[in-house]
Amino acid sequence: MRIGIVTPVVVQLPGVHSEWERSAGIEEIGLIAEAADRLGYHHLTCSEHVAIPAPVAEERGGTYWDPLATLGYLAARTRRIRLATQVLVLGYHHPLAVAKRYGTLDRISGGRLTLGLGVGSLKEEFELLGASFEGRGPRADEAIAALRAALSQREPEFHGEFYDFSGFVVEPHARQERVPMWIGGRTARSLRRAVTYGDGWVPFGLPFDRLSEMVGEADLPAGFEVVLATGRALDPIGAPDIAARALERVRDAGATVAGVTIAAASAENYVEQLQALRDLGIGMGISFGTQDGSAE
Incomplete structure (x- = not known):
């Protein structure tokens, strides 16, 4: 298992x-990104919401930094840590457009x-943006297939019910031959969608016993990532146990990657917590990269 960081500040729940x-x-x-990169953490995250209805913000929070602008900036300040959208809403x-921007x-x-x-x-956000809320599941399935066909291609081609394109140049496009796709959700259908179309599953809001049951019952392909949140802000200095x-x-x-939120009193203290968590994790046999990019 590896550890990724639920980036602070950019989402404030x-x-x-x-x-x-x-x-x-x-x-x-x-x-914080530079420290996480230096210490060999797996990834940083940034989520997406355009506008949150004020009553909903009381529960979900109202602060959501734009992932493309944020991760683009962090790309320039880091060398090897992965940059994960967690998650983009496909229907928006x-x-x-995703292939060009994120490629x-x-x-x-x-x-x-x-x-x-x-x-x-x-x-409410779908309606605000003029996106179709009804039927968003089948549309999302096709959007993922279309993205898989487009992300790493200069002249992508796809023909489906909702999306149909060919004869267009998308340049630049993604450098990776296969960009990893993690599919979010909390249902058995979301896990099936992830196995069918993606490279990993990022569930939320499920108890650990249910997660373990779902992962154990699924026929997961080789290399498939199960990205599970620890469910609480960790304090590896004050409460290592x-x-x-x-x-x-x-x-x-069943996690192959843990998504960790860290408790801290400041950005500087957060960096200290990252070091303490790395030390703790290495003692547990958790994999971290080193400065030369090898595993430790």
Whole structure:
């Protein structure tokens, strides 16, 4: 198992984010990204919402940095950590728009994009953006297939019910021959979608026993990633035993990658926590990269 970071500041969920994040900006995020990169963490994340209805923001939060702008900036401040959208809402974009924008990100980052994708659930946001909420599942399935056909191609071609294109040049396009796609969701259907179309599954809002059951019952292909959140903000300096148990729980549930939120008092303290978590993880046999890019 490897550990990725749920990037602080860029998403501020009520009751989850730390107080210092409210006044932090891109310099603090960059400092943390550089440390995570140096210490061999697997990935950084950035989610997507365009506009949250005010009543919904009380529950989901209202701060969501744009993933393309944010990850583009962090690409310039890092060398090898992966940059993961977690997640883009498929219904908000044409597949070729994603292929161009995020293919460019893959190019400028040296092939470090992981494209996390989701069907979406916020009806008001769909309606605001003029996107179809009804039938979004089948449309998302086809959008993923269209993306797979387009991301790494100069002249992509795809013919489907919702999306149909050929004879167009998309340049630049992704550097990776196969951009990893992690599919978000919390249902058995989302896991089937991930196995059928993607390279990993990023579930949310499910208890660990249910996650373990679903992963155990699925026929997962070789190299398929199961990306599970630890479910609490970890404090590896102040409470290392609790942090270790949280990592053990996701590993026992079948995670190949743990998505970790870290408790901190400041950006500088966050960096100290990253070092402590790395030390703790290495002692548990968790894989981290080294400065030369090898595993440790």
